[in-house]
Amino acid sequence: MARHFSRDLTIRQLRALAAVQQAGSVTSAAGRLHLTQPAVTLQIRNLQELAGLPLIQRTGDGMVLTDAGRSVLALTERVEAALLDCEQTLDMIAGRSGGRVSIGAVSTAKYFVPFAIAAFSRRFPKIDVSLRIGNREDIREALRGYDLDIAIMGRPPEDLQVEMRLLGKHPHVIIAASDHPLAARRKPVALAELAGEVFITREVGSGTRMLMQGFFQKNDLQPTIGMEMDSNETIKQAVIAGLGIAFISQHTVSHELADRRLVALKVPGLPLIRQWHAIRRADKVLLPPAEAMLDFLGKEGARYLPG
Structure with missing residues:
Protein backbone atom coordinates (compact mmCIF):
# COMPACT_ATOMS: atom_id res chain seq x y z
CA MET A 1 0.00 0.00 0.00
CA ALA A 2 1.38 3.40 -0.95
CA ARG A 3 2.96 5.75 1.54
CA HIS A 4 0.65 8.42 3.06
CA PHE A 5 -2.44 6.27 2.37
CA SER A 6 -3.90 6.73 5.86
CA ARG A 7 -2.85 10.36 6.10
CA ASP A 8 -4.48 11.46 2.82
CA LEU A 9 -7.45 9.11 2.84
CA THR A 10 -10.92 10.68 3.01
CA ILE A 11 -14.28 9.32 4.06
CA ARG A 12 -15.74 10.45 0.71
CA GLN A 13 -13.33 8.12 -1.12
CA LEU A 14 -14.20 5.18 1.11
CA ARG A 15 -17.93 5.78 0.72
CA ALA A 16 -17.55 5.99 -3.07
CA LEU A 17 -15.87 2.57 -3.10
CA ALA A 18 -18.56 1.07 -0.86
CA ALA A 19 -21.31 2.53 -3.07
CA VAL A 20 -19.76 1.07 -6.23
CA GLN A 21 -19.51 -2.33 -4.60
CA GLN A 22 -23.16 -2.20 -3.47
CA ALA A 23 -24.57 -0.74 -6.71
CA GLY A 24 -22.40 -2.60 -9.25
CA SER A 25 -21.72 0.52 -11.34
CA VAL A 26 -20.38 4.04 -11.01
CA THR A 27 -23.61 5.48 -12.39
CA SER A 28 -25.77 3.74 -9.79
CA ALA A 29 -23.26 4.59 -7.07
CA ALA A 30 -23.49 8.27 -8.03
CA GLY A 31 -27.26 8.11 -7.61
CA ARG A 32 -26.95 6.60 -4.15
CA LEU A 33 -24.45 9.25 -3.06
CA HIS A 34 -26.32 12.12 -4.72
CA LEU A 35 -23.19 12.99 -6.68
CA THR A 36 -22.36 13.21 -10.37
CA GLN A 37 -20.78 10.25 -12.13
CA PRO A 38 -17.50 12.17 -12.75
CA ALA A 39 -17.32 13.04 -9.04
CA VAL A 40 -17.56 9.39 -8.03
CA THR A 41 -15.04 8.38 -10.72
CA LEU A 42 -12.62 10.99 -9.35
CA GLN A 43 -12.99 9.71 -5.79
CA ILE A 44 -12.30 6.12 -6.90
CA ARG A 45 -9.33 7.20 -9.01
CA ASN A 46 -7.79 9.15 -6.12
CA LEU A 47 -8.34 6.24 -3.75
CA GLN A 48 -6.63 3.81 -6.13
CA GLU A 49 -3.67 6.18 -6.50
CA LEU A 50 -3.31 6.32 -2.73
CA ALA A 51 -3.53 2.52 -2.47
CA GLY A 52 -1.12 1.98 -5.37
CA LEU A 53 -3.26 -0.93 -6.52
CA PRO A 54 -6.45 -1.39 -8.59
CA LEU A 55 -9.44 -1.59 -6.29
CA ILE A 56 -12.23 -2.33 -8.80
CA GLN A 57 -12.45 -4.07 -12.16
CA ARG A 58 -15.10 -4.10 -14.84
CA THR A 59 -16.74 -7.46 -15.61
CA GLY A 60 -19.76 -8.67 -17.51
CA ASP A 61 -21.68 -8.54 -14.26
CA GLY A 62 -20.66 -4.97 -13.55
CA MET A 63 -17.95 -3.41 -11.37
CA VAL A 64 -16.50 -5.76 -8.74
CA LEU A 65 -13.80 -5.30 -6.13
CA THR A 66 -10.32 -6.74 -6.40
CA ASP A 67 -8.65 -8.36 -3.41
CA ALA A 68 -7.14 -4.96 -2.60
CA GLY A 69 -10.57 -3.37 -2.98
CA ARG A 70 -12.12 -5.86 -0.55
CA SER A 71 -9.39 -5.08 1.97
CA VAL A 72 -10.14 -1.36 1.69
CA LEU A 73 -13.88 -2.12 1.92
CA ALA A 74 -13.29 -3.89 5.23
CA LEU A 75 -11.53 -0.74 6.42
CA THR A 76 -14.54 1.30 5.26
CA GLU A 77 -16.89 -0.83 7.33
CA ARG A 78 -14.72 -0.39 10.44
CA VAL A 79 -14.51 3.36 9.90
CA GLU A 80 -18.28 3.65 9.49
CA ALA A 81 -18.82 1.60 12.64
CA ALA A 82 -16.39 3.83 14.56
CA LEU A 83 -18.13 6.96 13.28
CA LEU A 84 -21.53 5.61 14.33
CA ASP A 85 -20.19 4.71 17.77
CA CYS A 86 -18.72 8.18 18.15
CA GLU A 87 -21.99 9.79 17.08
CA GLN A 88 -23.96 7.74 19.61
CA THR A 89 -21.46 8.60 22.36
CA LEU A 90 -21.72 12.31 21.58
CA ASP A 91 -25.50 12.06 21.62
CA MET A 92 -25.35 10.48 25.06
CA ILE A 93 -22.94 13.09 26.39
CA ALA A 94 -25.07 15.89 24.98
CA GLY A 95 -28.16 14.41 26.59
CA ARG A 96 -29.97 13.71 23.34
CA SER A 97 -30.15 10.01 24.10
CA GLY A 98 -28.55 9.70 27.53
CA LYS A 169 -36.55 24.88 53.98
CA HIS A 170 -34.42 22.71 56.24
CA PRO A 171 -35.70 22.81 59.85
CA HIS A 172 -33.65 21.66 62.86
CA VAL A 173 -35.12 20.59 66.18
CA ILE A 174 -34.14 19.07 69.51
CA ILE A 175 -35.47 15.55 69.92
CA ALA A 176 -36.02 13.30 72.89
CA ALA A 177 -37.41 9.83 73.47
CA SER A 178 -41.18 9.77 73.85
CA ASP A 179 -40.84 8.77 77.53
CA HIS A 180 -38.32 11.51 78.35
CA PRO A 181 -39.53 13.84 81.15
CA LEU A 182 -39.37 16.88 78.85
CA ALA A 183 -41.36 15.17 76.09
CA ALA A 184 -44.66 15.45 77.94
CA ARG A 185 -44.32 19.18 78.49
CA ARG A 186 -47.16 21.20 77.04
CA LYS A 187 -45.38 24.45 77.77
CA PRO A 188 -42.10 25.35 76.02
CA VAL A 189 -38.92 23.98 77.56
CA ALA A 190 -36.81 26.80 78.97
CA LEU A 191 -33.39 27.05 77.36
CA ALA A 192 -31.76 26.94 80.80
CA GLU A 193 -33.25 23.49 81.39
CA LEU A 194 -31.31 22.12 78.39
CA ALA A 195 -28.01 22.87 80.13
CA GLY A 196 -28.58 19.91 82.42
CA GLU A 197 -29.32 17.47 79.60
CA VAL A 198 -26.83 15.20 77.86
CA PHE A 199 -26.61 15.80 74.11
CA ILE A 200 -25.74 13.17 71.55
CA THR A 201 -24.19 15.00 68.62
CA ARG A 202 -22.70 14.68 65.17
CA GLU A 203 -18.94 14.81 64.75
CA VAL A 204 -16.99 18.07 64.94
CA GLY A 205 -17.07 19.82 61.55
CA SER A 206 -20.48 18.52 60.51
CA GLY A 207 -23.03 21.11 59.45
CA THR A 208 -25.50 20.03 62.13
CA ARG A 209 -22.87 20.24 64.87
CA MET A 210 -21.86 23.74 63.77
CA LEU A 211 -25.48 24.86 63.66
CA MET A 212 -26.07 23.46 67.16
CA GLN A 213 -23.01 25.22 68.53
CA GLY A 214 -24.11 28.50 66.99
CA PHE A 215 -27.58 28.14 68.51
CA PHE A 216 -26.26 27.56 72.01
CA GLN A 217 -23.59 30.26 71.78
CA LYS A 218 -26.26 32.75 70.73
CA ASN A 219 -28.20 31.83 73.86
CA ASP A 220 -25.14 31.73 76.19
CA LEU A 221 -25.52 28.04 76.95
CA GLN A 222 -22.92 25.29 77.06
CA PRO A 223 -24.50 21.89 76.32
CA THR A 224 -23.15 18.74 77.92
CA ILE A 225 -21.88 16.45 75.17
CA GLY A 226 -22.36 12.78 75.93
CA MET A 227 -21.38 11.02 72.69
CA GLU A 228 -20.27 12.02 69.22
CA MET A 229 -21.53 9.97 66.26
CA ASP A 230 -21.01 10.30 62.52
CA SER A 231 -24.43 8.88 61.65
CA ASN A 232 -27.89 10.39 62.09
CA GLU A 233 -29.33 6.87 62.22
CA THR A 234 -27.14 5.99 65.21
CA ILE A 235 -28.04 9.24 66.94
CA LYS A 236 -31.76 8.50 66.50
CA GLN A 237 -31.41 5.02 67.99
CA ALA A 238 -29.36 6.35 70.90
CA VAL A 239 -32.00 8.95 71.69
CA ILE A 240 -34.80 6.38 71.44
CA ALA A 241 -32.81 4.21 73.88
CA GLY A 242 -32.71 7.05 76.39
CA LEU A 243 -29.00 7.87 76.19
CA GLY A 244 -29.64 11.58 75.75
CA ILE A 245 -31.30 14.17 73.57
CA ALA A 246 -30.09 15.58 70.24
CA PHE A 247 -30.12 18.64 68.04
CA ILE A 248 -30.84 17.24 64.58
CA SER A 249 -32.33 17.89 61.17
CA GLN A 250 -36.08 17.39 61.32
CA HIS A 251 -35.90 15.75 57.89
CA THR A 252 -33.90 12.88 59.35
CA VAL A 253 -36.54 12.03 61.98
CA SER A 254 -39.82 12.62 60.14
CA HIS A 255 -40.90 8.97 60.41
CA GLU A 256 -39.92 8.63 64.06
CA LEU A 257 -41.78 11.83 64.93
CA ALA A 258 -44.85 10.63 63.05
CA ASP A 259 -45.04 7.34 64.95
CA ARG A 260 -44.08 8.98 68.29
CA ARG A 261 -40.88 7.05 68.86
CA LEU A 262 -39.30 10.49 69.11
CA VAL A 263 -40.66 13.88 70.15
CA ALA A 264 -39.52 17.32 69.01
CA LEU A 265 -39.20 19.42 72.16
CA LYS A 266 -40.91 22.80 72.29
CA VAL A 267 -37.90 25.07 72.64
CA PRO A 268 -37.89 28.85 72.09
CA GLY A 269 -36.14 29.67 68.83
CA LEU A 270 -36.75 26.25 67.34
CA PRO A 271 -37.17 24.88 64.79
CA LEU A 272 -34.09 26.63 63.45
CA ILE A 273 -34.61 27.03 59.72
CA ARG A 274 -31.87 26.75 57.15
Whole structure:
Protein backbone atom coordinates (compact mmCIF):
# COMPACT_ATOMS: atom_id res chain seq x y z
CA MET A 1 0.00 0.00 0.00
CA ALA A 2 1.38 3.40 -0.95
CA ARG A 3 2.96 5.75 1.54
CA HIS A 4 0.65 8.42 3.06
CA PHE A 5 -2.44 6.27 2.37
CA SER A 6 -3.90 6.73 5.86
CA ARG A 7 -2.85 10.36 6.10
CA ASP A 8 -4.48 11.46 2.82
CA LEU A 9 -7.45 9.11 2.84
CA THR A 10 -10.92 10.68 3.01
CA ILE A 11 -14.28 9.32 4.06
CA ARG A 12 -15.74 10.45 0.71
CA GLN A 13 -13.33 8.12 -1.12
CA LEU A 14 -14.20 5.18 1.11
CA ARG A 15 -17.93 5.78 0.72
CA ALA A 16 -17.55 5.99 -3.07
CA LEU A 17 -15.87 2.57 -3.10
CA ALA A 18 -18.56 1.07 -0.86
CA ALA A 19 -21.31 2.53 -3.07
CA VAL A 20 -19.76 1.07 -6.23
CA GLN A 21 -19.51 -2.33 -4.60
CA GLN A 22 -23.16 -2.20 -3.47
CA ALA A 23 -24.57 -0.74 -6.71
CA GLY A 24 -22.40 -2.60 -9.25
CA SER A 25 -21.72 0.52 -11.34
CA VAL A 26 -20.38 4.04 -11.01
CA THR A 27 -23.61 5.48 -12.39
CA SER A 28 -25.77 3.74 -9.79
CA ALA A 29 -23.26 4.59 -7.07
CA ALA A 30 -23.49 8.27 -8.03
CA GLY A 31 -27.26 8.11 -7.61
CA ARG A 32 -26.95 6.60 -4.15
CA LEU A 33 -24.45 9.25 -3.06
CA HIS A 34 -26.32 12.12 -4.72
CA LEU A 35 -23.19 12.99 -6.68
CA THR A 36 -22.36 13.21 -10.37
CA GLN A 37 -20.78 10.25 -12.13
CA PRO A 38 -17.50 12.17 -12.75
CA ALA A 39 -17.32 13.04 -9.04
CA VAL A 40 -17.56 9.39 -8.03
CA THR A 41 -15.04 8.38 -10.72
CA LEU A 42 -12.62 10.99 -9.35
CA GLN A 43 -12.99 9.71 -5.79
CA ILE A 44 -12.30 6.12 -6.90
CA ARG A 45 -9.33 7.20 -9.01
CA ASN A 46 -7.79 9.15 -6.12
CA LEU A 47 -8.34 6.24 -3.75
CA GLN A 48 -6.63 3.81 -6.13
CA GLU A 49 -3.67 6.18 -6.50
CA LEU A 50 -3.31 6.32 -2.73
CA ALA A 51 -3.53 2.52 -2.47
CA GLY A 52 -1.12 1.98 -5.37
CA LEU A 53 -3.26 -0.93 -6.52
CA PRO A 54 -6.45 -1.39 -8.59
CA LEU A 55 -9.44 -1.59 -6.29
CA ILE A 56 -12.23 -2.33 -8.80
CA GLN A 57 -12.45 -4.07 -12.16
CA ARG A 58 -15.10 -4.10 -14.84
CA THR A 59 -16.74 -7.46 -15.61
CA GLY A 60 -19.76 -8.67 -17.51
CA ASP A 61 -21.68 -8.54 -14.26
CA GLY A 62 -20.66 -4.97 -13.55
CA MET A 63 -17.95 -3.41 -11.37
CA VAL A 64 -16.50 -5.76 -8.74
CA LEU A 65 -13.80 -5.30 -6.13
CA THR A 66 -10.32 -6.74 -6.40
CA ASP A 67 -8.65 -8.36 -3.41
CA ALA A 68 -7.14 -4.96 -2.60
CA GLY A 69 -10.57 -3.37 -2.98
CA ARG A 70 -12.12 -5.86 -0.55
CA SER A 71 -9.39 -5.08 1.97
CA VAL A 72 -10.14 -1.36 1.69
CA LEU A 73 -13.88 -2.12 1.92
CA ALA A 74 -13.29 -3.89 5.23
CA LEU A 75 -11.53 -0.74 6.42
CA THR A 76 -14.54 1.30 5.26
CA GLU A 77 -16.89 -0.83 7.33
CA ARG A 78 -14.72 -0.39 10.44
CA VAL A 79 -14.51 3.36 9.90
CA GLU A 80 -18.28 3.65 9.49
CA ALA A 81 -18.82 1.60 12.64
CA ALA A 82 -16.39 3.83 14.56
CA LEU A 83 -18.13 6.96 13.28
CA LEU A 84 -21.53 5.61 14.33
CA ASP A 85 -20.19 4.71 17.77
CA CYS A 86 -18.72 8.18 18.15
CA GLU A 87 -21.99 9.79 17.08
CA GLN A 88 -23.96 7.74 19.61
CA THR A 89 -21.46 8.60 22.36
CA LEU A 90 -21.72 12.31 21.58
CA ASP A 91 -25.50 12.06 21.62
CA MET A 92 -25.35 10.48 25.06
CA ILE A 93 -22.94 13.09 26.39
CA ALA A 94 -25.07 15.89 24.98
CA GLY A 95 -28.16 14.41 26.59
CA ARG A 96 -29.97 13.71 23.34
CA SER A 97 -30.15 10.01 24.10
CA GLY A 98 -28.55 9.70 27.53
CA GLY A 99 -25.52 10.78 29.49
CA ARG A 100 -24.26 10.91 33.05
CA VAL A 101 -24.71 13.17 36.05
CA SER A 102 -22.59 13.08 39.19
CA ILE A 103 -24.31 14.26 42.37
CA GLY A 104 -22.92 14.61 45.87
CA ALA A 105 -25.09 15.09 48.93
CA VAL A 106 -24.38 15.64 52.59
CA SER A 107 -25.53 12.72 54.69
CA THR A 108 -28.58 14.54 56.04
CA ALA A 109 -29.88 14.89 52.48
CA LYS A 110 -30.00 11.12 51.94
CA TYR A 111 -33.55 11.12 53.31
CA PHE A 112 -34.91 12.90 50.23
CA VAL A 113 -32.30 13.02 47.44
CA PRO A 114 -32.86 9.40 46.27
CA PHE A 115 -36.56 10.16 45.76
CA ALA A 116 -35.74 13.22 43.66
CA ILE A 117 -33.26 11.19 41.58
CA ALA A 118 -35.85 8.44 41.06
CA ALA A 119 -38.34 10.99 39.74
CA PHE A 120 -35.72 12.51 37.44
CA SER A 121 -34.76 9.05 36.14
CA ARG A 122 -38.37 8.25 35.29
CA ARG A 123 -38.46 11.38 33.17
CA PHE A 124 -34.99 10.83 31.64
CA PRO A 125 -34.48 7.05 31.72
CA LYS A 126 -31.35 7.07 29.54
CA ILE A 127 -29.39 9.42 31.82
CA ASP A 128 -27.27 7.63 34.41
CA VAL A 129 -27.09 9.38 37.78
CA SER A 130 -24.38 8.59 40.32
CA LEU A 131 -24.93 9.64 43.92
CA ARG A 132 -22.18 10.14 46.49
CA ILE A 133 -23.14 10.60 50.14
CA GLY A 134 -20.63 12.11 52.54
CA ASN A 135 -20.21 14.49 55.42
CA ARG A 136 -20.12 18.21 54.83
CA GLU A 137 -16.36 18.41 54.32
CA ASP A 138 -16.29 15.39 51.98
CA ILE A 139 -18.83 17.00 49.66
CA ARG A 140 -17.18 20.41 49.81
CA GLU A 141 -13.84 18.88 48.83
CA ALA A 142 -15.43 16.92 45.98
CA LEU A 143 -17.00 20.14 44.73
CA ARG A 144 -13.67 21.93 44.94
CA GLY A 145 -12.00 19.17 42.94
CA TYR A 146 -14.53 19.24 40.06
CA ASP A 147 -15.54 15.66 40.92
CA LEU A 148 -19.22 16.59 41.14
CA ASP A 149 -21.63 18.18 38.72
CA ILE A 150 -24.03 19.12 41.51
CA ALA A 151 -23.82 19.15 45.31
CA ILE A 152 -26.86 19.06 47.60
CA MET A 153 -26.10 20.88 50.84
CA GLY A 154 -26.91 23.93 52.88
CA ARG A 155 -24.02 26.32 52.43
CA PRO A 156 -21.32 26.13 49.75
CA PRO A 157 -17.57 26.41 50.40
CA GLU A 158 -16.77 30.05 51.05
CA ASP A 159 -13.74 29.98 48.75
CA LEU A 160 -15.70 28.97 45.61
CA GLN A 161 -17.78 30.90 43.14
CA VAL A 162 -20.97 28.90 42.76
CA GLU A 163 -24.44 28.94 41.29
CA MET A 164 -27.18 27.82 43.67
CA ARG A 165 -30.76 26.67 43.17
CA LEU A 166 -32.99 26.82 46.24
CA LEU A 167 -34.68 23.52 47.07
CA GLY A 168 -36.57 24.43 50.22
CA LYS A 169 -36.55 24.88 53.98
CA HIS A 170 -34.42 22.71 56.24
CA PRO A 171 -35.70 22.81 59.85
CA HIS A 172 -33.65 21.66 62.86
CA VAL A 173 -35.12 20.59 66.18
CA ILE A 174 -34.14 19.07 69.51
CA ILE A 175 -35.47 15.55 69.92
CA ALA A 176 -36.02 13.30 72.89
CA ALA A 177 -37.41 9.83 73.47
CA SER A 178 -41.18 9.77 73.85
CA ASP A 179 -40.84 8.77 77.53
CA HIS A 180 -38.32 11.51 78.35
CA PRO A 181 -39.53 13.84 81.15
CA LEU A 182 -39.37 16.88 78.85
CA ALA A 183 -41.36 15.17 76.09
CA ALA A 184 -44.66 15.45 77.94
CA ARG A 185 -44.32 19.18 78.49
CA ARG A 186 -47.16 21.20 77.04
CA LYS A 187 -45.38 24.45 77.77
CA PRO A 188 -42.10 25.35 76.02
CA VAL A 189 -38.92 23.98 77.56
CA ALA A 190 -36.81 26.80 78.97
CA LEU A 191 -33.39 27.05 77.36
CA ALA A 192 -31.76 26.94 80.80
CA GLU A 193 -33.25 23.49 81.39
CA LEU A 194 -31.31 22.12 78.39
CA ALA A 195 -28.01 22.87 80.13
CA GLY A 196 -28.58 19.91 82.42
CA GLU A 197 -29.32 17.47 79.60
CA VAL A 198 -26.83 15.20 77.86
CA PHE A 199 -26.61 15.80 74.11
CA ILE A 200 -25.74 13.17 71.55
CA THR A 201 -24.19 15.00 68.62
CA ARG A 202 -22.70 14.68 65.17
CA GLU A 203 -18.94 14.81 64.75
CA VAL A 204 -16.99 18.07 64.94
CA GLY A 205 -17.07 19.82 61.55
CA SER A 206 -20.48 18.52 60.51
CA GLY A 207 -23.03 21.11 59.45
CA THR A 208 -25.50 20.03 62.13
CA ARG A 209 -22.87 20.24 64.87
CA MET A 210 -21.86 23.74 63.77
CA LEU A 211 -25.48 24.86 63.66
CA MET A 212 -26.07 23.46 67.16
CA GLN A 213 -23.01 25.22 68.53
CA GLY A 214 -24.11 28.50 66.99
CA PHE A 215 -27.58 28.14 68.51
CA PHE A 216 -26.26 27.56 72.01
CA GLN A 217 -23.59 30.26 71.78
CA LYS A 218 -26.26 32.75 70.73
CA ASN A 219 -28.20 31.83 73.86
CA ASP A 220 -25.14 31.73 76.19
CA LEU A 221 -25.52 28.04 76.95
CA GLN A 222 -22.92 25.29 77.06
CA PRO A 223 -24.50 21.89 76.32
CA THR A 224 -23.15 18.74 77.92
CA ILE A 225 -21.88 16.45 75.17
CA GLY A 226 -22.36 12.78 75.93
CA MET A 227 -21.38 11.02 72.69
CA GLU A 228 -20.27 12.02 69.22
CA MET A 229 -21.53 9.97 66.26
CA ASP A 230 -21.01 10.30 62.52
CA SER A 231 -24.43 8.88 61.65
CA ASN A 232 -27.89 10.39 62.09
CA GLU A 233 -29.33 6.87 62.22
CA THR A 234 -27.14 5.99 65.21
CA ILE A 235 -28.04 9.24 66.94
CA LYS A 236 -31.76 8.50 66.50
CA GLN A 237 -31.41 5.02 67.99
CA ALA A 238 -29.36 6.35 70.90
CA VAL A 239 -32.00 8.95 71.69
CA ILE A 240 -34.80 6.38 71.44
CA ALA A 241 -32.81 4.21 73.88
CA GLY A 242 -32.71 7.05 76.39
CA LEU A 243 -29.00 7.87 76.19
CA GLY A 244 -29.64 11.58 75.75
CA ILE A 245 -31.30 14.17 73.57
CA ALA A 246 -30.09 15.58 70.24
CA PHE A 247 -30.12 18.64 68.04
CA ILE A 248 -30.84 17.24 64.58
CA SER A 249 -32.33 17.89 61.17
CA GLN A 250 -36.08 17.39 61.32
CA HIS A 251 -35.90 15.75 57.89
CA THR A 252 -33.90 12.88 59.35
CA VAL A 253 -36.54 12.03 61.98
CA SER A 254 -39.82 12.62 60.14
CA HIS A 255 -40.90 8.97 60.41
CA GLU A 256 -39.92 8.63 64.06
CA LEU A 257 -41.78 11.83 64.93
CA ALA A 258 -44.85 10.63 63.05
CA ASP A 259 -45.04 7.34 64.95
CA ARG A 260 -44.08 8.98 68.29
CA ARG A 261 -40.88 7.05 68.86
CA LEU A 262 -39.30 10.49 69.11
CA VAL A 263 -40.66 13.88 70.15
CA ALA A 264 -39.52 17.32 69.01
CA LEU A 265 -39.20 19.42 72.16
CA LYS A 266 -40.91 22.80 72.29
CA VAL A 267 -37.90 25.07 72.64
CA PRO A 268 -37.89 28.85 72.09
CA GLY A 269 -36.14 29.67 68.83
CA LEU A 270 -36.75 26.25 67.34
CA PRO A 271 -37.17 24.88 64.79
CA LEU A 272 -34.09 26.63 63.45
CA ILE A 273 -34.61 27.03 59.72
CA ARG A 274 -31.87 26.75 57.15
CA GLN A 275 -32.17 26.13 53.41
CA TRP A 276 -31.35 23.26 51.10
CA HIS A 277 -29.56 24.16 47.87
CA ALA A 278 -28.44 22.42 44.69
CA ILE A 279 -24.99 23.86 44.05
CA ARG A 280 -22.62 23.84 41.09
CA ARG A 281 -19.22 25.42 40.60
CA ALA A 282 -19.63 28.56 38.50
CA ASP A 283 -16.54 27.67 36.45
CA LYS A 284 -17.52 24.05 35.76
CA VAL A 285 -19.10 23.47 32.37
CA LEU A 286 -22.20 21.33 32.77
CA LEU A 287 -23.28 19.14 29.88
CA PRO A 288 -27.00 19.00 29.05
CA PRO A 289 -27.79 16.01 31.33
CA ALA A 290 -26.39 17.83 34.36
CA GLU A 291 -28.11 21.05 33.31
CA ALA A 292 -31.38 19.11 33.10
CA MET A 293 -30.85 17.73 36.61
CA LEU A 294 -30.02 21.17 38.02
CA ASP A 295 -33.17 22.64 36.45
CA PHE A 296 -35.25 19.72 37.73
CA LEU A 297 -33.99 20.15 41.29
CA GLY A 298 -34.55 23.90 41.21
CA LYS A 299 -38.11 23.57 39.93
CA GLU A 300 -39.31 20.37 41.60
CA GLY A 301 -36.82 19.42 44.32
CA ALA A 302 -38.92 20.90 47.15
CA ARG A 303 -41.71 18.37 46.68
CA TYR A 304 -39.36 15.53 47.75
CA LEU A 305 -38.42 17.12 51.08
CA PRO A 306 -39.88 15.20 54.05
CA GLY A 307 -43.08 16.64 55.42
